Amino acid sequence: MIVKANRTCLVIAGLVLAILFVASLGVGADQATLADLWQGSGGIDLLAISRLPRTLAAILTGAGLAIAGLIMQAIARNRFVEPATAGTAQSAELGILLVTVAWPAASLGFKTLVASAAALLGTGIFLMTAHRLPPTQPFLVPLFGLVYGGVLGAAATFIAWQADLLQYLAIWSNGDFSGVLRGRYELLWIGAGLVAGAWLVADRLTIMALGREASIGLGIDYERMLQIGLVIIAVISAVTVVVIGIVPFVGLVVPNLVSRLMGDNMRATLPVVALSGAILVLACDILGRLIRFPYEIPVGTVMGVTGAVLFLLMLFRRPAHG
Amino acid sequence: MIEINGVSLAYDVTNILSDISVTIPKGGVTALIGPNGAGKSSLLALVARLQPLQSGAITMDGLSVASTPGKVLAKKMAILRQDNHLGSRLTVRELVGFGRFPHSRGHLTAEDRKVVDEALMLFDLDDLSGRFLETLSGGQRQRALVAMAYCQDTDYLLLDEPLNNLDMYFARDLMRSLRRIADERGKTIVIVLHDINYAGTFADRILAMRNGRIVADGRPDELITTDMLNTIYGFEIPVTTIDGRPVALPFR
Incomplete structure (x- = not known):
């Protein structure tokens, strides 16, 4: 009965994403409709160099961030944390900023590596602290995350200001797909690999959300799983910051909404979370392209508004029981 | 021993x-x-x-x-602790099923399902099996946790x-x-x-x-x-x- 309902969610999410995918290929400043793209010779280039990479980038970013949020919530055992607000993205930003100051000529791959390492460290510190906070006060964890992320963000701003890199910082701190072209987004596929990896350990992640003692009781190597989870969260966040910039709220609202609908058994929910994250980000990017057509609004901004509205709706509507 | x-x-x-x-x-x-x-x-x-x-x-x-x-x-060995703060939205059946994890490593076989059904019966949970844990009373949740430990067999x-x-x-x-x-x-x-x-x-x-x-x-x-x-x-x-x-x- 539940299995059937879960499958319905998956099929619906898949269909919606497919529709958005096609729509995204047809929307852009160059007014080529899908039909033109199909017939004209230049159309194929436009598609292959710009629109397809952009669409794929949005899908990969959305799926990755939603899964990173899901895992972070499971590990922190708190529904109100996500990498973009609790210091992971800010640490990645700080990492890439420092490597840019110290070694401006470093390759994108190397910068991503440094950003990942910084995100790992920043998230590790956050989770160590989160695990020490009393579980009876669930709102301390996101509150601490906000302050912590804010402090890291402020440090990044200060360093960028000193080094005259504020413009760069703006690129990393507000996600935007308009710069995505073939050859400039492929790092995001690492995120897809990590999402697939998370799917393989979905049962363990569900058990981890039950706590350390339940995990040990069921024979799970808790410390090891914690490390795996941390790496997934940090690398997905870092790659996104480097290639696209920070996209807020995806990691927060998507796992929560799916949990309302389907519960927290990740073997069932993980694919739906990934698809829904992709849907949300792609929809916001299409919206950003349409609102002031032919100009664009960055996806980070659109998501800031959409995500906040979704989050408020979530808070005001009580979870469905049953 | x-x-x-x-x-x-x-x-x-x-x-x-x-x-x-x-x-x-x-x-x-x-x-x-x-x-x-x-x-x-x-x-x-x-x-x-x-x-x-x-x-x-x-x-x-x-x-x-x-x-x-x-x-x-x-x-x-299976252990049931006294402070079981469960934040997860799992159904009773899902939770009890996780008791089989040491044996199944995640993929429940027909044999595992039989043990789960038996545990649900034994602890009077069969009527509640589709309910989410958060909708249960403290005592019902406690029984679900005992059933989970039992399932570890x-x-x-x-x-x-x-x-x-x-x-x-x-x-x-x-x-x-x-x-x-x-x-x-x-x-x-x-x-x-x-x-x-x-x-x-x-x-x-x-x-x-x-x-x-x-x-x-x-x-x-x-x-x-x-x-x-x-x-x-x-x-x-x-x-x-x-x-x-x-x-x-x-x-x-």
Whole structure:
């Protein structure tokens, strides 16, 4: 009965994403409709160099961030944390900023590596602290995350200001797909690999959300799983910051909404979370392209508004029981 | 057989457990009793390798709980703790199914499903199996957690105050189920109890703790006497005999 309902969610999410995918290929400043793209010779280039990479980038970013949020919530055992607000993205930003100051000529791959390492460290510190906070006060964890992320963000701003890199910082701190072209987004596929990896350990992640003692009781190597989870969260966040910039709220609202609908058994929910994250980000990017057509609004901004509205709706509507 | 040898535990300067050595043979129900803060839960947590041993050794059928891989021990013992703060939205059936994880590693076989169904029946959860945990009462959730531990199908079952939140009907029901599991399937059950009369009725052996030490160890009829209870709890408890069993009346 539940299995059937879960499958319905998956099929619906898949269909919606497919529709958005096609729509995204047809929307852009160059007014080529899908039909033109199909017939004209230049159309194929436009598609292959710009629109397809952009669409794929949005899908990969959305799926990755939603899964990173899901895992972070499971590990922190708190529904109100996500990498973009609790210091992971800010640490990645700080990492890439420092490597840019110290070694401006470093390759994108190397910068991503440094950003990942910084995100790992920043998230590790956050989770160590989160695990020490009393579980009876669930709102301390996101509150601490906000302050912590804010402090890291402020440090990044200060360093960028000193080094005259504020413009760069703006690129990393507000996600935007308009710069995505073939050859400039492929790092995001690492995120897809990590999402697939998370799917393989979905049962363990569900058990981890039950706590350390339940995990040990069921024979799970808790410390090891914690490390795996941390790496997934940090690398997905870092790659996104480097290639696209920070996209807020995806990691927060998507796992929560799916949990309302389907519960927290990740073997069932993980694919739906990934698809829904992709849907949300792609929809916001299409919206950003349409609102002031032919100009664009960055996806980070659109998501800031959409995500906040979704989050408020979530808070005001009580979870469905049953 | 669980062998506990010279186990001590201290946080900062506070001694929680002081040099405990005791052997719990295979089979039967052993009750751990004692006042709050006696160290019962800490001892159980050490046996269940939830906390690292500071000194001494604990083995279970010869396997050291400190060095045996968690995967192996998960098929040997199941533990139910008393502070079970569950934030996850799982259905009762999903939760109980996770008890099979040490055997199935995630993919439930037909055999696993049979065990899950059996556990749901045994703990009166079949009507609730599709409900999310957060919609259950404290007692129902407690039963789901016991069913999950049962599903692990281990030789040893360690339960820390499983009667919490249960009404009289389900408390008795749970104790009878545990007794039956011990008798019919040869399981070894170690259970922390606060109600000494449940211990007296259902346990084969009672271990009494106080201030981090074992102060009494024996059959229920040996331990449930006014003198012994005074040693353990530090106040006068009248004991009477009903149907040949000692019953403590710590009410006045």
